Amino acid sequence: MADHTATHAIHDPNIGTTGLDHRKMGMWIFLGSDCMFFGSLIGTYLAYKGKSLSGPGPHDVFNIPLTSYSAALLLASSLFMVLALTRLNEDRIKAAAFWLFATAAFGLHFVLNQVYEFTTFALDEGLTLSTSLFGSSFFVLTGFHGAHVTGGVLWLSILMVLALRGKLDRRDYTKVEIAGLYWHFVDIVWIAIFTIVYLIP
Amino acid sequence: MPGTQAAKTQGVLWSWLTTVDHKRIGILYGSSAFIFFLIGGIEAIIMRLQLARPDNTLVSAQTFNELFTMHGTTMIFLAVMPFSASFFNYMLPLLIGARDVAFPRLNALSYWIFLSGALFINASWLFGVAPDGGWFGYANLSSTQFSPTHSIDFWMLGLQILGISSMLAGFNFIVTIINMRAPGMTLMRMPLFVWMSFVTQFLLVLAFPAITVALILLMFDRFFGTLFYAPSAGGDPLLWQHLFWIFGHPEVYILILPAMGIVSEVLPTFARKPLFGAPFVIFSGIMIGFFGFGVWSHHMFSVGMGPVADSAFSIATMLIAVPTGVKILNWIGTLWGGSIRFRSPLLFSLGFIAMFTMGGLSGIMHASPPVDLQQTDTYFVVAHFHYVLFGGSIFGLFSGIYYWWPKINGRLLDERLGKWHFWLMLIGFNMTFFPQHFLGLIGMPRRIYTYAPDLGWHFWNMVSTIGSLIIALSFVVFIVNVVKTMRSGTPAGPDPWDGRTLEWSIPSPPPVYNFAIEPTVHDRDEFWLQKNGDGHGGKPASRPRAATPQDIAAIHMPAPSYWPLVLALAVAVMVSGLLVSTYQIIVGGLLTLFCMYRFAMEHHRPAAGHEY
């Protein structure tokens, strides 16, 4: 075993005895627990599917073309995220900042689409939180997802600003990587919601 | 000079408010847990005094509802869980040969968020709206229609805050246990308390999301008019029960596994024998944790789920008794043929085994739906869960307190007072709760504030109340013990029990860096191996070399930080804003985001050598 008494030993406090980074490990287990969170919300939605006593039903109000477009936005943003990470690793900080911007921008577009969708449902279709079980479960499920996206947009925007100000570089790979993991997770939750809520009749 | 004394005290206070040292955080959790344990105990005593005689008028029905709600909530979330957390915090790094946890500031944040949640729930007493819907808050009694005051809101929001604390701690300890073990410590060489804590952390991070969703749905129903639990709109109150018990059942394993881990440490030490069948005990703990997710509806046998669902959960519940039985047999096997020293820590562990077994037997009875239909909602259930949670968790945690106290405080607790505490607590406990089996079987329901004199329940109720006062007396003995020995108890030295694991190889209390030289591990009972060799003529006794000043100078410990405290305050401001005004929510929310940013950026571009 190496001599432990070396006073000049360099020790990255973020790397553990498995050689893995604590923060990345922490993010993966957080995402695991978030599966239970979204699973419970999706389960609630499915439990109440078809059980509303009044009000418009899902297929009376859903705008599949718009929602498909939103799904495409998130999928594209995931691609932009991995591009940002790749550029960061190559020390191409301006490019990394650009791709972070693109990711956040597409995410913001997704959220704005959702705001439009919610507003249309509430004002034009007569569907609100308190209209029916569908209204309650739909808005809470997709609303919490949207809140996760918003949080991600904020996080990525901060990383982008740091990069533009020269405060982010290759040394911060893991920090950007875990932001990416969070972002991709938000994307895969949408993959599930898009199919289960919007597509399946 | 008075100025320097005040400055010194202020310095000490500030050092505790900004600490990121897992040992100090452990002490904070333990002290808080004990205070809330006493508060929960007072709530219990008042209930027992009210029930001592029929047609009693000590408290009103409303107050009684608040008492049993707060007693349950306090004991589970503010006493047993933080007691366990105090051991996770203090002992896990020591047991795995590490210098701290993976995320020291997140660790501090967990504590301050816990404290704000605990104070938030109890603040309800001050506003005269203590929660009164039971610790399980069933829908739709919890709706604004049937619970129009803010009492349920305090409970609902308080639990959300506490949930954040527990989950953050869960992530922290999972990473710590996987990623910070000393060289040579494979998973199977981890001490049993580490293993049981490891399983518990996974239960925490997977169970709490379910109750988080249940509470979010309730919050939206109460604040924003959604219909999740509204039968008039087709909503199903059973949705609450399912989501709650999907959390609630793993929760009871969260409450018991750490105590089982403690017992698995104490027995070998005081029997001078390795844990019998350690791999089986480990594997049983994993099985209990895993299958604990599959039994939740045994809390719902009386709601009409149908014969197939009832049978499935009944069988699963009976099966889960098997790994528990395996543990009990292995504990007995550890004692068998051992050179036993009947010191206080061992007495409490023996009490655990006996009392938990009794609670497990009544539990097995509940596992049969037809039997449970008679027992549910009666005092038989109250007896059952107090045998497993008090007879089990509390006895186990006290075993840990008496075992590790000398390590934490550098002084031994008084052994005579310890024995008085144990016997008074054992006798008082059984006197309080054993008669409740009878009361349940002769028909006394739960959660009633009084009863008529001609039902024949008064005798055992009086016995039970006297028992509860004896329990209270036992805790007075414990407090006297603590006060007496805090300053003038016998110095413990590093290894007062001739221990087996790594924490006994360092001074009591440990230096801030725990281990001057990172240990290398060859065995589960590494320290015993160092002291005695392996007894087969193979590995001889060999202690690691003494530390030099250069060793210690090279150690870098994480810096203190006030961001955990400030961020916890911001979260408290934001959440309590739901009961005050929208402006407060917004201000609190912005403050929270700001604090999160500063927390994250605190060590972003550190000075050389100060990466954390």
Added chain:
Amino acid sequence: MAEAHAAAQPSHGGGHATVKTYINVAVALALLTAIEVATLYIPGIPHTLLVSALLFMSALKFFLVVGFFMHLRYDSPIMRALFVGPLIIAIAIILALLALLGAFILLPRHVP
């Protein structure tokens, strides 16, 4: 072992996808989404087939993002276990919950 890591060079797990791989995955995701939506409009498609097809395609998208974009295919088994374990438990619990609440006609309910 830990002290041998210099602070500057992060290790990113064994193996690495290239930009080309990422673009291929993105194209696959776009195609799958298009097919998913198109499937919805197939006239007279049996319900069971529709649902199975949609679930299958979304699962495929899920694994593509997790495996490639989130890099789990190339990462340590520990990371995989920390995510996949909870995912499986979550799915199992939710399916049980749905069965208990009568979402599938699997369990005969007690009718009082």
